[in-house]
Amino acid sequence: MTPSARVQAAIEILDGIITAARGQGPPADRLIAQWFKDHRFAGSKDKRAIRELVYDAIRACGPVPSSGRAAMLGLAEEQADLRDRFDGSNYGPAAIEEDESVAAGGIAPEWLENLLIASTVGEDEAKGLLARAPLDTRINRVKLPAGSDGIPEGGEALPLPDALRFPAGTQVMTWEAWSAGLIEVQDLGSQLACAAVGAAPGDSVIDLCAGAGGKTLALAAAMANDGTLVAADTDRRRLSQLPPRAERAGARIAETLLLDPGQEAQALESWQGRADHVLVDAPCSGTGTWRRNPEARWRITPKELEKLVQVQARLLRLAATLVKSGGHVTYVTCSLLDDEGKNQIDAFLAENPDWRADMAELPLGTPHGAGVRLFPSTHGTDGFFIARIGRP
Numbered sequence: 282m283t284p285s286a287r288v289q290a291a292i293e294i295l296d297g298i299i300t301a302a303r304g305q306g307p308p309a310d311r312l313i314a315q316w317f318k319d320h321r322f323a324g325s326k327d328k329r330a331i332r333e334l335v336y337d338a339i340r341a342c343g344p345v346p347s348s349g350r351a352a353m354l355g356l357a358e359e360q361a362d363l364r365d366r367f368d369g370s371n372y373g374p375a376a377i378e379e380d381e382s383v384a385a386g387g388i389a390p391e392w393l394e395n396l397l398i399a400s401t402v403g404e405d406e407a408k409g410l411l412a413r414a415p416l417d418t419r420i421n422r423v424k425l426p427a428g429s430d431g432i433p434e435g436g437e438a439l440p441l442p443d444a445l446r447f448p449a450g451t452q453v454m455t456w457e458a459w460s461a462g463l464i465e466v467q468d469l470g471s472q473l474a475c476a477a478v479g480a481a482p483g484d485s486v487i488d489l490c491a492g493a494g495g496k497t498l499a500l501a502a503a504m505a506n507d508g509t510l511v512a513a514d515t516d517r518r519r520l521s522q523l524p525p526r527a528e529r530a531g532a533r534i535a536e537t538l539l540l541d542p543g544q545e546a547q548a549l550e551s552w553q554g555r556a557d558h559v560l561v562d563a564p565c566s567g568t569g570t571w572r573r574n575p576e577a578r579w580r581i582t583p584k585e586l587e588k589l590v591q592v593q594a595r596l597l598r599l600a601a602t603l604v605k606s607g608g609h610v611t612y613v614t615c616s617l618l619d620d621e622g623k624n625q626i627d628a629f630l631a632e633n634p635d636w637r638a639d640m641a642e643l644p645l646g647t648p649h650g651a652g653v654r655l656f657p658s659t660h661g662t663d664g665f666f667i668a669r670i671g672r673p
């Protein structure tokens with residue numbers, strides 16, 4: 282493909298991504314993969330260049346652009362030589378007309394930028410949300426006890442002993458060590474969230490929003506496969522991905538529990554006041570994961586955010602009923618918005634003055650309210666809020 286044809290391909294894909302973002306359609310990655318499937322003439326170099334153009338354009342536009350072409354012209358404001366690709370050549374984009382619509386830059390739609398500012402996220406921290414993420418892994422101590430061989434070479438050591446960082450794009454999933462369950466792909470921020478729980482062998486632990494089990498597997502490893510570990514979620518599809526992952530990782534103690542939305546407490550009735558730890562990795566806007574899903578900032582709406590905040594508050598209160606005296610709830614969101622983090626814990630502690638903030642000591646994190654925040658720019662992780670509170 283010519284360089285201009287690649288730009289036109291990226292414009293077409295961006296059109297699909299913009300439509301999907303407005304109508305809650307498939308994520309960008311899936312739309313890109315579909316385009317490649319439908320256009321088999323694109324070679325591997327074409328694919329790499331097109332993917333890069335698409336993601337660069339998404340990152341370059343704060344608000345949702347009016348079209349893929351407007352988004353690409355927005356990117357051309359940063360990468361001036363891109364304008365030369367609008368040459369009207371065969372399969373290339375038509376020449377640029379005067380007064381054409383050019384998508385606005387910025388970090389995110391204005392309402393979201395305002396919320397980030399109100400949540401004291403600085404300009405550099407906000408920009409860092411759109412950086413490229415490296416590839417972090419966790420050594421699975423269930424299968425690779427300390428001192429054993431088999432740890433992949435070349436990884437950068439990180440402030441958690443089992444965390445190793447590789448460059449973005451490293452194909453870890455093709456490695457024998459991954460197939461054998463010796464390592465897991467997991468952002469350092471997620472690993473820190475699991476460390477904050479403080480789960481130990483023999484404990485009873487509930488991972489209340491387990492999804493496909495990324496954190497469940499880390500908890501099983503921290504518990505050395507000894508104790509009780511319930512992985513609950515309302516999403517059948519995500520939860521169904523957990524048992525095969527647990528099998529590969531040798532996480533024998535993980536048991537799944539599918540919840541009915543709105544009926545979670547009934548399904549967990551037998552757990553009232555019994556758990557040592559409950560992890561609430563709450564559903565959230567995902568402002569901390571824009572490095573991986575930059576188009577997520579075009580998808581979220583104020584109304585959806587409001588609904589998420591309500592669900593988070595409900596799940597936090599449910600979690601509190603499940604822990605025993607002396608037990609802990611660890612509340613985590615991959616968001617930097619205070620409404621989804623600090624304010625949730627502040628409100629809970631105000632309503633429940635007998636509970637106390639009892640944050641675990643972590644090697645990274647900026648104190649924020651009763652917990653800490655992690656920033657891509659400062660800590661090299663996804664953005665997170667993590668707090669741990671204790672029942673008297």
Ligand SMILES: C[S@@+](CC[C@H](N)C(=O)[O-])C[C@H]1O[C@@H](n2cnc3c(N)ncnc32)[C@H](O)[C@@H]1O
Pocket residue numbers: 471489490491492493494495496497513514515516519540542543545562563564565592596
């Ligand atoms: C941030 S994701 C969890 C990611 C997962 N813990 C991991 O480490 O891979 C939030 C999860 O909350 C789940 N969820 C949403 N509403 C829920 C509810 N009412 N009760 C339990 N889980 C819920 C979603 O299905 C989603 O899997």
